[in-house]
Amino acid sequence: MLKAILWDVDGTLAETEHDGHLVAFNRAFEGLAIPWRWSESRYGELLAVAGGRERLLYDLQSQPLAPADAVQRAALVERVHRLKNEYYAAIVAAGALALRAGVAQLFADCAAAGVSMGIATTTSATNVAALLGAHLGSSWRSHFSAVVCAEQAPLKKPDPQVYLRALQALGLAADEALAIEDSPAGIAAARAAGIAVVVARSFYFSDIDLSAALSAGPSLGSARGWRPMSGAASDDRIALSDLVRWHRARPATP
Ligand code: XBP
Numbered sequence: 382m383l384k385a386i387l388w389d390v391d392g393t394l395a396e397t398e399h400d401g402h403l404v405a406f407n408r409a410f411e412g413l414a415i416p417w418r419w420s421e422s423r424y425g426e427l428l429a430v431a432g433g434r435e436r437l438l439y440d441l442q443s444q445p446l447a448p449a450d451a452v453q454r455a456a457l458v459e460r461v462h463r464l465k466n467e468y469y470a471a472i473v474a475a476g477a478l479a480l481r482a483g484v485a486q487l488f489a490d491c492a493a494a495g496v497s498m499g500i501a502t503t504t505s506a507t508n509v510a511a512l513l514g515a516h517l518g519s520s521w522r523s524h525f526s527a528v529v530c531a532e533q534a535p536l537k538k539p540d541p542q543v544y545l546r547a548l549q550a551l552g553l554a555a556d557e558a559l560a561i562e563d564s565p566a567g568i569a570a571a572r573a574a575g576i577a578v579v580v581a582r583s584f585y586f587s588d589i590d591l592s593a594a595l596s597a598g599p600s601l602g603s604a605r606g607w608r609p610m611s612g613a614a615s616d617d618r619i620a621l622s623d624l625v626r627w628h629r630a631r632p633a634t635p
């Protein structure tokens with residue numbers, strides 16, 4: 382029986398990578414007088430590396446103007462990441478990061494049906510608080526029975542740690558939860574934890590392998606384009622009733 386929905390954050394709740402983190406990283410480079418910027422397409426490549434700090438460190442390997450010394454590199458990563466998160470919070474506070482279509486309605490469905498919700502993300506806790514505080518208010522934490530971020534699960538997706546810790550916090554078995562994700566690393570993490578996963582494709586992950594997903598579609602805000610399980614035509618969005626139906630019909634070994 383489905384008892385909890387586990388939400389990924391970046392790309393799933395909002396288009397935070399394209400409209401938030403990328404913009405904030407470039408502002409941080411500028412603010413620290415670092416002489417390079419990331420293009421939209423370069424950031425798409427870099428998303429193969431989960432975690433903002435890890436992404437920065439990886440990119441430094443191909444930046445000719447980056448310091449050669451490992452200690453200096455690590456210090457630079459910390460400075461950029463801290464400032465990036467400040468700019469990210471400012472972008473969220475300015476109202477520039479709307480929740481993706483259908484997300485708020487699913488939150489309401491879960492509340493009405495008494496289905497728990499959890500957060501399972503590779504991003505920093507500060508970014509989750511900024512985003513959800515802006516959309517759900519200062520009591521945002523009370524909407525979620527578990528919030529597991531990078532700080533609580535340092536082994537980032539595709540490692541299953543974040544999902545295993547979320548299940549542990551909820552006191553649930555893997556087959557009592559359903560993950561909502563957007564990225565290959567997120568899908569792999571949920572599946573490695575034994576959790577069935579539904580994928581709402583995002584800007585940067587519009588063309589990924591979806592064979593491990595219970596169902597996938599372009600948006601939770603539309604019942605169209607979902608497969609192999611389809612949304613109910615009666616309600617032009619993906620409702621909790623669709624997720625419950627899909628979860629019940631999942632293969633024996635999800
Ligand atoms: C996505 C990530 C994060 C963000 C940046 O996490 O990989 O690293 O890109 O956030 P998810 P930080 O999809 O699991 O929410 O800079 O805080 O790492």
Ligand code: MG
Nearest residue numbers: 389391392563
């Ligand atoms: Mg994501």
